[in-house]
Amino acid sequence: MQLDTDGDAGEFARAKVNLALHITGRRADGYHLLDSLVVFPEIGDRLRLLPDTRPRSLALSGRFGPELQPAGPDNLVLRAIEALTSACGVPPLPMGIELEKSLPVASGIGGGSTDAAAALRLVPRALGLDLTRDQLLKLALSLGADVPVCLDQKAVRMSGIGEELHPVPSLPVTGIVLVNPLREVSTPAIFKSLTRRDNPPLPAFPDRFETCEALASWLEPCRNDMQAAAETLCPPITDVLAALKAEKGSLLSRMSGSGATCFALCRPHDAARIAADIEKSHPDWWVASSNRIQ
Ligand code: C5P
Numbered sequence: 001m002q003l004d005t006d007g008d009a010g011e012f013a014r015a016k017v018n019l020a021l022h023i024t025g026r027r028a029d030g031y032h033l034l035d036s037l038v039v040f041p042e043i044g045d046r047l048r049l050l051p052d053t054r055p056r057s058l059a060l061s062g063r064f065g066p067e068l069q070p071a072g073p074d075n076l077v078l079r080a081i082e083a084l085t086s087a088c089g090v091p092p093l094p095m096g097i098e099l100e101k102s103l104p105v106a107s108g109i110g111g112g113s114t115d116a117a118a119a120l121r122l123v124p125r126a127l128g129l130d131l132t133r134d135q136l137l138k139l140a141l142s143l144g145a146d147v148p149v150c151l152d153q154k155a156v157r158m159s160g161i162g163e164e165l166h167p168v169p170s171l172p173v174t175g176i177v178l179v180n181p182l183r184e185v186s187t188p189a190i191f192k193s194l195t196r197r198d199n200p201p202l203p204a205f206p207d208r209f210e211t212c213e214a215l216a217s218w219l220e221p222c223r224n225d226m227q228a229a230a231e232t233l234c235p236p237i238t239d240v241l242a243a244l245k246a247e248k249g250s251l252l253s254r255m256s257g258s259g260a261t262c263f264a265l266c267r268p269h270d271a272a273r274i275a276a277d278i279e280k281s282h283p284d285w286w287v288a289s290s291n292r293i294q
Helices: 075-088 111-129 135-145 145-154 187-192 214-220 229-235 234-245 268-281
Strands: 011-014 018-026 031-039 044-050 058-060 097-098 156-160 164-166 175-180 252-255 262-266 286-290
Touching: 011 111, 018 262, 031 058, 044 111, 075 097, 075 111, 075 135, 111 135, 135 145, 145 156, 145 164, 145 187, 175 234, 175 268, 187 229, 214 252, 214 262, 229 234, 229 252, 234 252, 234 262, 234 268, 268 286
Parallel strands: 058 097
Antiparallel strands: 011 044, 018 031, 031 156, 044 097, 156 164, 175 262, 175 286, 252 262
16 A cells, blocks of 8 residues: 655644534434534644554543543544544554644534544545545535535535535634633533524624624624523633623634634734733633634
8 A cells, every 4th residue: 555644734724613503403313503614723633644553553642632531443534534434444543643733632623523524534545546526525424424524624504404505605814712611511501401493593794804803793693502501601701701702802702613712803913912911811711812713
């Protein structure tokens, strides 16, 4: 098998942020139907192949690496690689892989999903596998409802349980600050505790969003329908939202996914300053910023 890892810096696995997340129904199998605008900031994990290491081993590094120890075969990155090689009928990956984990675990920004999606981009390139888009999407969905949306890492409207992806108008250059109180939140627990599951879908999109202020004001009447349940199960989320809202230049603040990470949108040049302010007043929180989303 020909391996192409020369000069390969690996894959950046961007965080997935739900700028709005409406729960519109529930399938017979219990999975929830969503309608969500999803974007990707320049904040994420990194995945690299490690030639000359034990096949299928996973080395964990980065701030949150220790939280995923021990890295067993149930890790979503290893499951993604296994699913990929067996679907293509090729031998298992003949080397290890490193996951530099910079995103907090179980935090509503799709950490595990974006890592799995990065593996689905990286490994076919290294092994010279030629998968169709449909094959990749199917593999992604078999790993988790949020994995398909993470394949392209581009702003998209997501519906169904996460498998229906629709283009959105191009977004203005927008800053974003992510804050997590470092409490893990269980996604199934939040879904289970919802009291309403028949909320209206997202409003109609404009042809384009001219400015970040226009994007924020379109988002204003939208919601994250899991936010109230998450605040009840994890009260520090309310403090995070208050801190983000109080910042000068904060255009919109909301929770992402099932939490506990919350975001504020802002003008690009405000992002680093808002992040520094919050880091200073809450050194026990995880704070990250990006001066663009895609
Ligand atoms: O698909 P994934 O494994 O990421 O989902 C984790 C859990 O979250 C599911 O087992 C399900 O309980 C819940 N979920 C849901 N509806 C979705 C996505 C996830 O109810 N659209």
